Amino acid sequence: MPKAGGTGTVCLTFDFDAMSLWIARGLASPGTLSRGEFGAHAVPRLLHLLESRGIPSTWFIPGHTADTYPELCRRVVDAGHEVGLHGYCHEQVSRLSRDAEWDMLRRANEVLTGLAGRPPVGHRTPTWDFTPHTVELLLELGVRYDSSLMATDYTPYYCRAGDEWPEDGPYRFGTETELAELPVSWSLDDYPYFEYVRTSSWIMPGLRTAGDVFGNFLDDVRYMVRDVDDGVCVITFHPQVIGRGHRLLGLERFVDEARDLGVEFARLDRVAEEFRNGRRYGTYRPEGG
Numbered sequence: 001m002p003k004a005g006g007t008g009t010v011c012l013t014f015d016f017d018a019m020s021l022w023i024a025r026g027l028a029s030p031g032t033l034s035r036g037e038f039g040a041h042a043v044p045r046l047l048h049l050l051e052s053r054g055i056p057s058t059w060f061i062p063g064h065t066a067d068t069y070p071e072l073c074r075r076v077v078d079a080g081h082e083v084g085l086h087g088y089c090h091e092q093v094s095r096l097s098r099d100a101e102w103d104m105l106r107r108a109n110e111v112l113t114g115l116a117g118r119p120p121v122g123h124r125t126p127t128w129d130f131t132p133h134t135v136e137l138l139l140e141l142g143v144r145y146d147s148s149l150m151a152t153d154y155t156p157y158y159c160r161a162g163d164e165w166p167e168d169g170p171y172r173f174g175t176e177t178e179l180a181e182l183p184v185s186w187s188l189d190d191y192p193y194f195e196y197v198r199t200s201s202w203i204m205p206g207l208r209t210a211g212d213v214f215g216n217f218l219d220d221v222r223y224m225v226r227d228v229d230d231g232v233c234v235i236t237f238h239p240q241v242i243g244r245g246h247r248l249l250g251l252e253r254f255v256d257e258a259r260d261l262g263v264e265f266a267r268l269d270r271v272a273e274e275f276r277n278g279r280r281y282g283t284y285r286p287e288g289g
């Protein structure tokens with residue numbers, strides 16, 4: 001039976017962290033900073049790839065990156081891509097006080113407003129986590145959607161505020177707000193798969209084969225197309241990670257094969273607005289079910 005809604009939507013998102021990622025983690029040194037700098041080197045390749053296939057995308061850009069690479073970030077905007085908030089210097093959000101989080105959001109908002117000529121409507125926390133104040137502060141800032149949480153995969157939902165989790169009783173769900181959530185996943189993020197990071201106390205091995213990684217991504221899209229009505233699949237990339245030759249070839253193949261499955265590519269702001277206007281994305285409807 002043909003599906004009632006669309007075949008599905010894939011959202012390619014790029015977190016252009018550049019050096020801010022390493023600075024925020026206390027891992028800044030000339031070597032690690034150069035890894036961040038590579039992200040800027042790779043941006044033109046990504047813009048070309050997206051343009052060659054006519055794909056709109058969303059870029060989450062820390063204020064620090066926009067201030068460091070204003071012309072490059074302008075090229076992202078001029079190419080028709082959306083820019084969204086991603087902290088000022090890739091802050092570890094869960095450690096911030098309410099005042100510090102607000103100051104950080106306002107500063108980042110000011111930088112991106114200057115970059116794009118209008119305030120951003122989207123937000124992704126640098127560490128994919130919230131404080132108890134994040135939802136309220138984002139709404140106060142005028143943000144319309146977030147893309148940092150993981151409670152669903154193909155189905156946008158509304159963020160709650162005021163959840164409580166006592167250890168001696170059940171989880172208490174807070175109140176649903178107007179902030180739309182377009183969920184992410186570590187399994188749909190290039191960083192843990194590919195990036196090799198070694199410190200004195202831990203190693204992230206990374207360096208997975210591009211074919212394996214994009215095989216996972218494509219299977220998530222295949223499952224969505226088969227069993228979910230009008231689903232949305234958000235995938236996270238980082239220019240400093242995905243910008244290497246073998247990974248770019250993998251990304252090209254992924255885009256072409258996903259398109260062959262009948263999905264369309266969209267910016268997150270468009271998906272968020274359609275969701276807020278009542279489009280029922282992501283209904284579970286298994287084949288033969």
Ligand SMILES: [Zn+2]
Pocket residue numbers: 015016017021086090126
């Ligand atoms: Zn980031």
